[in-house]
Structure formats: structure tokens, C-alpha cells
Amino acid sequence: MSQEISAITWASKDRSFLLERSVRSFQDAIRRNGLNLPLFVAGPENDAGIDGLTVIDKHRLCEHLISKTKWAGVSPETIRFALLGCSESIKNHIVDTGTNRNALLLTLMDKHFLCVDDDVVCKFADMKENIGEDAVFDPRLRSLISIFFNDRDECYHAVSYDEDPPLVDFLSAHKKLLDWHKIDPGSGKVVATVSGIHGDSGFGSPRSLFLSKINQLELYENAIKNRLILRYTSIPVATDNPRFQAVCTGFDNTMMLPPFLPIGRNQDGVFGVAIKACLPRALIGHVPWVIRHDPVPAREYPDGEMRIWRFRISEMMSIFLESFYKLHAADNQSEIYDRYESVGRYLEQFAGQEPNEFISSLRRLCMPNLDIYTDYLRKISISRTDAPTALIDDAIGCIDYIEHIKNDRTFCIPEELLSGSNLADAIKSARDLTFKYGTLLRHWPAIRTAAANR
Numbered sequence: 001m002s003q004e005i006s007a008i009t010w011a012s013k014d015r016s017f018l019l020e021r022s023v024r025s026f027q028d029a030i031r032r033n034g035l036n037l038p039l040f041v042a043g044p045e046n047d048a049g050i051d052g053l054t055v056i057d058k059h060r061l062c063e064h065l066i067s068k069t070k071w072a073g074v075s076p077e078t079i080r081f082a083l084l085g086c087s088e089s090i091k092n093h094i095v096d097t098g099t100n101r102n103a104l105l106l107t108l109m110d111k112h113f114l115c116v117d118d119d120v121v122c123k124f125a126d127m128k129e130n131i132g133e134d135a136v137f138d139p140r141l142r143s144l145i146s147i148f149f150n151d152r153d154e155c156y157h158a159v160s161y162d163e164d165p166p167l168v169d170f171l172s173a174h175k176k177l178l179d180w181h182k183i184d185p186g187s188g189k190v191v192a193t194v195s196g197i198h199g200d201s202g203f204g205s206p207r208s209l210f211l212s213k214i215n216q217l218e219l220y221e222n223a224i225k226n227r228l229i230l231r232y233t234s235i236p237v238a239t240d241n242p243r244f245q246a247v248c249t250g251f252d253n254t255m256m257l258p259p260f261l262p263i264g265r266n267q268d269g270v271f272g273v274a275i276k277a278c279l280p281r282a283l284i285g286h287v288p289w290v291i292r293h294d295p296v297p298a299r300e301y302p303d304g305e306m307r308i309w310r311f312r313i314s315e316m317m318s319i320f321l322e323s324f325y326k327l328h329a330a331d332n333q334s335e336i337y338d339r340y341e342s343v344g345r346y347l348e349q350f351a352g353q354e355p356n357e358f359i360s361s362l363r364r365l366c367m368p369n370l371d372i373y374t375d376y377l378r379k380i381s382i383s384r385t386d387a388p389t390a391l392i393d394d395a396i397g398c399i400d401y402i403e404h405i406k407n408d409r410t411f412c413i414p415e416e417l418l419s420g421s422n423l424a425d426a427i428k429s430a431r432d433l434t435f436k437y438g439t440l441l442r443h444w445p446a447i448r449t450a451a452a453n454r
Contacts, residue, residue, distance in 0.1 A: 003178075005037075005171040005250065007113040011100035012043025018118045018296060019043075020050050025122035027052060029167040042103035043118075056103045058083045065106070065450050072446035079447065081436045082106075085263050094313070094416045098260035098267035101246070105260075106451040108253055112178055114171065116248045119200075119295040123161045124170045127196060127232045128288040135180050135190075135236035135285070143237050144286065146212060147230040148223040152298065155228040159198050159290060170195075170289055174250035177236055177285035188240065188281040191257060193250035196232030196290035202247050203227070204265060205310065206301045210380060210395060217388040224306050224394075227299050230290065237286040244272025244284055248291045255279070256336050259444050261437055264313035264416060270321070277321040277343050278441065280332035307397035309370075309405065313414040316430060317437060319365050320347055337445050344442025351435035355427045362430075363412045370406070374399045 008026055012019050023039060030037055042056040062083045066076045080086075083103055085096040104115060136143070149155040174193045182188040201208075206224045214220050246268035251257060258274035261267040275282050324346045334342070353361060377395040384392065405411055410418060410426075417426040417433075440447075 003112040003175070003252075003254070005114050005175050006111045007038045007040055007108055009039070009104050009108070009113055009115045010041040010043070010118050011097050011104060011115060011246075012041050012118050013095070013097055014044045015118050016044075016049075022116065022118050022120055022122070023050050023053055025165075026116075026167075029122045029165040032164050033167045035167065040104065040107065042100035042107070056107050058099065058103050061103060061106065061451075064454065065447060068450035068453070069443070069446055072443065072450075074443045074446055075439075078436070078439050078443055081262055082259055082440050082447065083262075086433070086436065093419075094263050095265055096263045098262040098264070098270075101260040101267070101271075102262065105251070105253060105257060106448065109448070109452045110254050112175065112250065112252055112254070114174060114248070114250050115246060116291075117202075117246070117293070119293065120248055121292040121294050122165050122167070123292040124165050124167070125159045125161055125198070125290050126166070126169065126173075126288065127234055127290055128236075129234040133235050135177060135238050137182055137283075138237045138239050139241060141237070141239050141241045141243060141286070143233045143235060145230075145232055145234065146208070148209070148212060148214060148219060149226070149228045149230075150219055150222040151226065152228065155199065155230070158230050161292070170287075170291075173236070173287040173289055174285075177238070177287055178250055178252045180236075180238055180283075180285060182238060182283060188238075188283045189252075189255075190238050190285040191252045191255045191275065191279065191282040192244065193285040193287055194245060195248040195287055196230075197245070197247055197293050198230050198232075198290040199228065199293040200295050200299055201227050201229040201231070202245055202293060205308070206305055207398070209306070209391070210377065210398075214391065215386045215388065217390060220388045220391055225300050225303075227301060232290045233286045233288050235288055237288075238283045239286070240276065240283055242272035242276045242284070244268055244275070246271070247293050250285075250287075255282070256340070256445060256448065258340075259440055259447075261314065261317055262440075263433070264317075264414075266312065266314035270314050270317050273318045273321040273325075274343075274441070277325045278339055279336070280325070280329075280339075306394040307401050309398065309402050310415060311366075311412055313416055313430075313433060316362065316412070316414050317434070319362065319369070320350060320434065323365050340445055341442055344438045344440070344444075347438025347441065348435050351431045351438060353431075355424070355431065358431050359412060359427055366412050367406075370402055374402055
């Protein structure tokens with residue numbers, strides 16, 4: 001049965017000023033559009049000071065779910081990992097936004113809801129080329145458009161916004177795509193939607209510029225620094241490509257959506273891969289609208305970032321999930337509970353290897369992806385005769401960096417875990433996190449069942 005978007009939510013990152021700015025902008029749009037939508041936030045307790053915003057008490061939710069999942073053999077540590085993170089995140093100051101997203105999933109059961117980052121402003125623009133055009137299936141996301149800018153003025157003048165944000169139309173676009181089903185061959189349903197972005201790219205690295213068609217040196221030099229982008233599709237798109245960025249997203253939480261990786265950056269990227277692993281026939285939708293992503297203060301990439309390949313907790317977990325999916329690509333008919341059990345067991349077994357074998361196995365999984373990426377960069381350096389020399393130099397520099405890091409003893413050990421730790425401790429933490437996320441995936445259906453019966 002079709003559902004309306006029934007709530008707007010935030011996964012807060014302990015930035016009260018930005019959160020209040022975002023909430024107020026949405027409250028104004030809700031009032032102007034004549035809507036009656038509840039607002040929820042999961043995050044630090046100091047978010048409770050914003051009128052009209054319901055703060056989810058993660059500690060209370062945690063204790064409730066611990067008491068309700070004993071029958072299923074779910075350990076309290078697994079619940080706490082999902083909603084509160086773990087000692088690694090505290091010790092190494094690793095972000096835990098995934099715990100807040102999990103709290104939203106477990107609170108808004110059986111709902112369609114919108115989730116926005118706390119540095120998003122309620123400004124929307126419709127980027128559709130043809131009114132009323134139906135969604136298309138685009139497995140390679142070739143319809144995704146990315147435009148880069150020299151400076152903020154140029155970026156902000158690239159899109160015109162209505163004075164009264166058309167929130168009703170924006171929510172309707174997400175709702176319509178969440179209802180979309182792919183007809184055979186290969187049936188599937190959209191379970192989550194992504195908005196286009198105008199402003200800060202939200203990317204941890206500028207290396208997406210290697211994919212661009214930039215041919216001006218000044219634009220390239222500015223773009224690798226300023227993080228500014230206009231990224232969108234001009235038609236509604238459904239895809240089985242796992243690329244997912246949760247700056248502003250819609251969720252069909254009537255489905256058994258997977259849990260977010262509780263700690264680490266790019267946990268939304270891991271979520272996209274987890275969808276593919278746990279729900280092999282599920283699709284991700286891209287609505288042809290952009291929303292303003294406007295962090296304060298403005299961010300910039302560090303110098304030299306184009307040539308650096310980083311390996312983080314999110315990259316490690318994505319590799320494991322991709323590996324599972326490739327091994328079980330032909331098995332997309334199993335019951336959903338069995339699928340979660342299989343994915344979770346796979347991660348637990350991988351983590352159960354001895355430390356040296358764990359890292360060796362991880363490196364074997366990582367190498368083919370790196371080889372594909374460096375081959376792509378070599379093709380760019382040869383074929384992009386119109387590209388700025390600086391881009392070609394950076395591509396070659398990135399290849400050299402990757403070839404060098406392959407021989408380093410820290411290769412494929414997440415950089416967050418290496419901070420302040422010796423090598424043995426970092427490997428132990430990597431194994432522990434892999435095991436914990438595997439256990440969380442395995443018990444996730446039981447945890448959701450308990451949350452639904454609150």
C-alpha cells in the first residue's frame with residue numbers, strides 16, 4: 001500500500017547551531033505548505049532545546065530493546081553497538097552518525113520518512129527536463145550529472161530557488177519514487193531515495209574530479225579545493241548501483257532495511273552496499289530535485305588530496321559486503337531472515353581468522369578494485385588530451401601513491417584505527433568491528449521486530 005512521507009528527521013552530529021537552522025527552515029516550509037509533519041532527531045541530548053522537535057532517547061531505546069530481544073539471544077552489546085557505538089569510536093574520536101540513523105530506523109517503524117543532515121537548508125529546486133516523466137532504470141547511473149564551480153558565488157547563482165520552498169512537491173517526488181517497482185526481467189522495488197545536492201559535495205575526497213570532463217586549469221584548481229558541486233539527475237531514476245549519500249534521503253521503512261554501520265565516516269556509503277548484499281532485488285531511487293547543502297564554516301579539501309588513496313573503516317566494511325554479494329549473486333530468492341543470517345555469518349567468519357590471515361584476506365579482496373581503479377587512471381592519463389596538465393599529473397601521482405602503499409605494512413588497515421594505536425591493536429580493532437557489524441546484521445530482523453512491538 002502506498003504511503004505518504006510521514007515525518008522529517010535529522011541524524012545530528014552535535015552541531016546545535018546548524019541543526020536549529022535546518023529545523024527552523026523546514027518548520028517554515030511546513031507551515032507555508034499547510035502540512036502537519038512530526039519532526040524527529042537522534043543525536044546528543046542538547047538537541048532537546050529546539051521547539052517542535054522530538055529527540056529520540058537512544059539510551060532508553062537501547063535498554064528497551066535489550067529487554068525485548070533476550071528471547072532471540074541478542075546480546076546487550078549488540079544493541080549498544082547499534083545505538084551507542086563502541087569503545088573504538090570513543091578512544092579514537094571516530095564519528096558515530098550511523099548510531100543516530102539506526103535510532104531513526106528503529107523508532108519510525110513501518111513508515112516512509114525523510115532524513116536530512118543537520119547542515120542542510122530547506123531550499124529545493126526541481127531539475128526535471130520533462131514534467132510528468134516516469135522513472136527509468138539506470139543500472140550504471142549514467143544519468144547522474146555533476147557540475148563544478150570556481151567559487152561560492154558562481155555555485156549559488158547556478159540554481160534559482162522559490163521564496164516559498166515547494167516542500168509538498170519535493171516530498172511527493174520522494175514518495176512517488178519509493179512506490180516504484182521494476183518490471184521483469186529482474187523485478188525490484190525502490191527502498192530508499194536520494195536527493196541531488198547543491199553546495200558542499202559531502203565527499204571526503206575530491207578524486208571524483210577524475211571522472212569529470214573539466215578542461216580548464218583554473219576551474220580544476222579551484223574545484224579540487226572548494227568542494228562545491230551541483231549533482232543531480234534530470235529524470236527520476238531507479239538503480240541497483242549501491243552508490244548512496246544520505247545528505248537528504250527518503251526511506252521506505254516498511255521494508256527490512258539494513259542497519260547503518262554505527263561508526264566511521266561514509267556509513268551511508270556502506271548502507272548502500274548493505275542494501276545490495278541484504279536485499280539483492282532492492283533499488284535506490286534518485287529524485288530529480290536538488291537541495292542546498294550548506295555547512296558553516298565552509299569546508300575545503302587539503303592540498304594534495306587528489307593523489308591520496310585513503311582506506312577507512314567504511315572502505316573495509318564495503319569490501320566485505322561486496323565480496324558476499326559477488327559470491328551469492330545468483331541467490332536472490334532466499335527468505336530475508338536467511339539472507340541477513342548469511343551476510344552476518346560471513347562477516348563473523350571473516351573476522352574470526354587469525355590477525356595475519358585476516359589482513360591478508362582483506363588485501364586479496366581489495367587488490368582487484370585497486371587494479372581496476374589504477375587502470376582507469378592510466379587510461380585517463382593517455383586519452384584525456386583535453387584535460388589540464390595538472391589533472392593528468394594528479395592521476396599519475398595517485399597511481400604512484402597506490403603502488404607505493406600496497407607495499408606498506410599498514411596497507412588495508414583503516415586509518416582511523418591506526419591513530420594512536422600500534423599495528424597489532426589496530427588489526428584487533430578491525431577484526432572486532434567486523435565481527436560486531438556481522439552480529440548486528442545477523443540479529444537485525446529480531447531487533448526490528450522488537451522495535452515494531454514497542
